[in-house]
Amino acid sequence: MESEELFQYIASLEAAARPSEKPSDLPTIEVPPEHFLSLMQQLREDPRLYFNMLQVHTAVDWVKKGIFELLYQLYSTKDRQSLRVLVELPRENPVIASVCSIWRIAEWQEREVYDFFGVLYEGHPDLRRLFLEDDWKGFPMRKDYEDDFMLEPGQ
Amino acid sequence: MGLITEKLPKMMAGMPGSDIIFTRMDAVINWARANSLWPLTFGTSCCAIEMMMAPGASRHDLARFGAEVARPSPRQADMLILAGTIVKRMAPRLRTLYEQMPEPRYVIATGACTISGGPFIYHSYSTVRGADTIIPVDVYVPGCPPRPEGLLYGLLTLQKMIRSGETVREPGIRHKPVTSETPEGITIEDIKSEMLALLEKDAVVDVRKAAEQMERPTGI
Ligand code: SF4
Numbered sequence A: 001m002e003s004e005e006l007f008q009y010i011a012s013l014e015a016a017a018r019p020s021e022k023p024s025d026l027p028t029i030e031v032p033p034e035h036f037l038s039l040m041q042q043l044r045e046d047p048r049l050y051f052n053m054l055q056v057h058t059a060v061d062w063v064k065k066g067i068f069e070l071l072y073q074l075y076s077t078k079d080r081q082s083l084r085v086l087v088e089l090p091r092e093n094p095v096i097a098s099v100c101s102i103w104r105i106a107e108w109q110e111r112e113v114y115d116f117f118g119v120l121y122e123g124h125p126d127l128r129r130l131f132l133e134d135d136w137k138g139f140p141m142r143k144d145y146e147d148d149f150m151l152e153p154g155q
Numbered sequence B: 001m002g003l004i005t006e007k008l009p010k011m012m013a014g015m016p017g018s019d020i021i022f023t024r025m026d027a028v029i030n031w032a033r034a035n036s037l038w039p040l041t042f043g044t045s046c047c048a049i050e051m052m053m054a055p056g057a058s059r060h061d062l063a064r065f066g067a068e069v070a071r072p073s074p075r076q077a078d079m080l081i082l083a084g085t086i087v088k089r090m091a092p093r094l095r096t097l098y099e100q101m102p103e104p105r106y107v108i109a110t111g112a113c114t115i116s117g118g119p120f121i122y123h124s125y126s127t128v129r130g131a132d133t134i135i136p137v138d139v140y141v142p143g144c145p146p147r148p149e150g151l152l153y154g155l156l157t158l159q160k161m162i163r164s165g166e167t168v169r170e171p172g173i174r175h176k177p178v179t180s181e182t183p184e185g186i187t188i189e190d191i192k193s194e195m196l197a198l199l200e201k202d203a204v205v206d207v208r209k210a211a212e213q214m215e216r217p218t219g220i
Helices: A003-013 A035-047 A107-116 B002-012 B018-034 B047-056 B091-100 B111-117 B149-164 B188-203 B207-213
Strands: A028-030 A053-062 A067-076 A081-090 A095-097 A120-122 B079-083 B106-110 B138-143
Touching: A003 A028, A003 A035, A003 B138, A028 B149, A035 A095, A053 A107, A081 A095, A107 A120, A107 B138, B002 B018, B018 B149, B047 B079, B047 B106, B047 B149, B079 B091, B079 B111, B106 B111
Parallel strands: A028 A081, A095 A120, B079 B106, B106 B138
Antiparallel strands: A053 A067, A067 A081
């Protein structure tokens, strides 16, 4: 499917999803958090789309704008089609629905994002830290993270 | 080996002539140790690629120096090539691996990361600043990453250190290679001027004088 066709088809499924203006190498859509889970469900199950693979899930901390931008990169092994889905969350209260029930692999990817950014996933079966020690305080990939171990130049 | 390196020194201590025997034995044992180093397969990031190039690839071929038998188990290895960034989470595991290696064990730290934290020294919540804060290091190989030749040179330095180093009388006590540190009271300028003087002295030849001093060949 061409990206225009893809965008139109997705918009017919979920009106809140719109093509992203941001420069990108892949077809990208943005969706508000309240419509996120139903959109993802349809992307996975719709026979014409059939995005059966969650390739990448990560987050970007836009600290000046006060948002986390979550990024999901989907792939359809049937059509060899990629799609990127962006969701913006407020930094103070980053809660989003988990997509574990749709793609099993999301379980670890969401744990990683929780580990480093502190994004909370509703409906995640086992939201623990993945890479850092269990007693780690704070979320080190947040741009405003600081601890006693870190050095500044000149120190 | 256990008999020679552990029991014998105690049995023979104080016997007349034992010093000579030990000195000979040390030379043989150290020669053997230096030429059959077994590295542990341990690589944590980009430097590991260079480390794999050096022993694994044909062009550089660590086998020439007897150190190519990379072992996946620390219990069979006696050289640890630290290749790559050490993070806080890795540090206790690294310490365990080091302690599981049999004595005598040697450590080469390659790359800026294992020497000091390297590129990750600032603003990093995770990188250990220098592997020598966790385990003792014998040879440092600078670079980011060092060229395989650098690693080979580090290995040769280690071999030199082993050959001149340990004695069975005092296991674990080693002579370290001397660091090229400027002695007290001497500045870089002094060294430069002295080197310049030496260079001039060696490089300038008074041809006439030399010719006069030369022995004339006879019979021409
Ligand atoms: S010293 Fe450089 S090449 Fe080696 S691990 Fe560190 S960053 Fe990578």
